[in-house]
Amino acid sequence: MNNRINEIRKQIRALRVSMLEAEAVMREQIRRDEDCAFVAGEMLKMRAVMSRLVAERAELGDREPIVVNEMLPRRRTPASQPVIARPVKRHLVPSRQRA
16 A cells, blocks of 8 residues: 555656646746646546546545655746836927818
8 A cells, every 4th residue: 555655745846847737838838828728637637547546545544745855946037027108208299281
């Protein structure tokens, strides 16, 4: 039983890393305005597998948190930076007169 718990914990760690990588790919595709339906579908499949693994792990009595050291650092994207709007100087231009 202890071997099965360790095996499930390894699978969960690997799945978390894979999900983070897929999320990064999906964000990049969204940033480039590309279709990300395939990656999103794969992430949903990974979530289904993750929930089954977590349920099995809980049945076996393992309730300790799983720490993932291979977490990918979050990149600071332009969307997450604050946008500073500066006032625009407007100049009055005389209208053309009709003849």
